[in-house]
Amino acid sequence: MPVHLQHEQGQENLRLFRAGEPKPEGHNSRWHERVRAFLAAGKNVGRVRTVRRPLNEYQRYQLAWGIPGNLDAGEDIRILDLTDLDFDLPQRDFWLFDESLVVELCFDSDGTLVTRRQLENPDLTRYLAWRDVALSHAETLSDWNARTRH
Structure with missing residues (x-):
């Protein structure tokens, strides 16, 4: 999905969320289909949300x-x-694909994704270390919810 469309859809979904509307049927279904396809192909899909x-x-x-x-x-x-x-983690979110490709994510001040940028010749050692630090200290959503009761 082109980034500008993703941004517009994200803004509409955020508006619905703000208004207390129910989550739309099929919310994020394209991504869910992709995740299932990756998993069926033997790949892993994961992230740490800071x-x-x-x-x-x-x-x-x-x-x-x-x-x-x-x-x-x-x-x-x-x-x-x-x-x-x-x-010691970067200020920008990033994706790391197959331990070799790095894509930085750029967000609006309200937190919505604006664009993605593939890095040329990133310091992979550094990104792998950041990934390892984040994974070693992160917790499941259910554990975090129970601990913080936000």
Whole structure:
């Protein structure tokens, strides 16, 4: 899905969430289909979602509408609450594919994804180390919810 369409759809879904409307039928279904296809092909799909309390509106939206469906589709999503922690992690979110391709994610001030940028010749050692730190300190969504009761 082109980024501008993803951004527009994300804005509409965020508007519905703000208004207290129910989550639309088939919310994020394209991604769920892709996750299931990756898993069927023997690949792993996972991420660490970093947060700081108090959560911003977009994080609350993701935790309520996005992440549970992604988990149901088979994605391994962990939460790393940085509220009381200080790790050497980058300020920008990134994707790491097959330990060789790095894509940075750029967000609006409200937290919605604006664009993605593939990095040319990234320092893979550094990105792998950041991934390992995040994974080693992250927890499941259910454990995080039980601990924080946000």
